[in-house]
Amino acid sequence: MMDHAASRQDFPIAMSMRFHKLIRMSATLVLSAVLPGAVHAATGGEPANVAQVDVAACLSAAAADDMDKAGPACADVIDNEKTAKPDLVKALVARGALLARHDQIDRAIADDSRALLLDPTLADVFNARGELWLKKDDKPKAVQDFGAALRIDPNHEKAKANHKAMARELERIGAQMAVAGKPSFNxxxxxxxxxxxxxxxxxxxxxxxxxxxxxxxxxxxxxxxxxxxxxxxxxxxxxxxxxxxxxxxxxxxxxxxxxxxxxxxxxxxx
Structure with a gap:
């Protein structure tokens, strides 16, 4: 008699467990129909593959000097946290060069600086940022960037020419400072x-x-x-x-x- 009573007490519990299992299975089926990738997360499987960010539109618009198209196209790549690092660097460098051509110096420096933080081996970008510092008349930072470009690539022609010109300019400034306030006679x-x-x-x-x-x-x-x-x-x-x-x-x-x-x-x- 006691065994039969226990079986009757366990029956509602078993039914409840089967009911909750059916609910979970139904939810998984709905998710798989509406969001195919979500079923993996619901069942503990591998997450669905995320669509890659396409950098081509940004690069082509920047190369064509099309500010209207490059602005949003590059922003889509740069502001997307899922963008792969190499593509992010490409987009930053392309937009930085475009901004520099349109004399938006501060914004161009910001893009170049961010690209160099991600990849500090870009001699071309160091040289480009050095030229931007010159436009802002910040000679010490320009010399520093030209020097960084040459440390990466000692044969970088533009960086060599820029660094040499800056060396002459600094020498001239030093000579002027040496005689400042001094007349032609003793x-x-x-x-x-x-x-x-x-x-x-x-x-x-x-x-x-x-x-x-x-x-x-x-x-x-x-x-x-x-x-x-x-x-x-x-x-x-x-x-x-x-x-x-x-x-x-x-x-x-x-x-x-x-x-x-x-x-x-x-x-x-x-």
Whole structure:
């Protein structure tokens, strides 16, 4: 009697378990009909294959310089978290080059920088970003990128040319800084009041040096000995008038030096 009673008590439990199993099977069948890939997840199998992101539309639009098409096409690739790394790098480089051609410098630098974080072996991209830094007049960053390109590819022609040009530019800037605030003569030997005034003022010292350099240039370019003689006399006259007039009421040394520099540079047809 006890066994039969126990069997009657277990019967509702068994029926309930079969009922829940039927529900799970029905749910799986519905998912497989509506979302074929979902059945794998529902049954613990391998996830369905995800469709690959197509980078071709982005690359072709960028190569054709079509901003209208490249914008959304490249964004679809770049903003998709499922994009494979190689395709993401290609899209970033292509869009960066397109943005650079349209003078959107900051956005181009951002794309190049992201591409280099993903793949720091791209010499072309380092060189391209260096050229963008130059457009922003950031010479230290430009030199750094050109150098990085050459470390990756010592024979990179554009990077070599850019790095060499920057080296000359930095040398020129260094030379200018070395003589900044120094006149054409030695201040230790300055005796005249006008010379002491020039030595005491950086702007006047720079003007004096520029006048001296401009005069040396026009002498080198003189077409005859007679012309060179006239040019030397004109400079001597300027110095004599400057020395004699300095300190007198109404005399403006800075203006006199600026006028002389303009004449030497041909602004007044000298």
């Amino acid at each position: 201040c230790a030997g300055a005796r005249r009041p006008v010379e002491k005034a020039i030595c005491a003022n950086r702007e006047l010292a720079d003007l004096d040096r520029e006048v001296y350099a401009a005069n040396a240039r026009v002498l080198r370019e003189a077409r005859s000995d007679g012309e060179a003689k006239q040019l030397r006399r004109a400079q001597d006259d300027f110095i004599a008038r400057r020395n004699a007039a300095f300190g007198r009421p109404g005399y403006d040394l800075k203006k006199a030096m600026q006028d002389r520099l303009q004449k030497l540079n041909g602004v007044d047809g000298y």
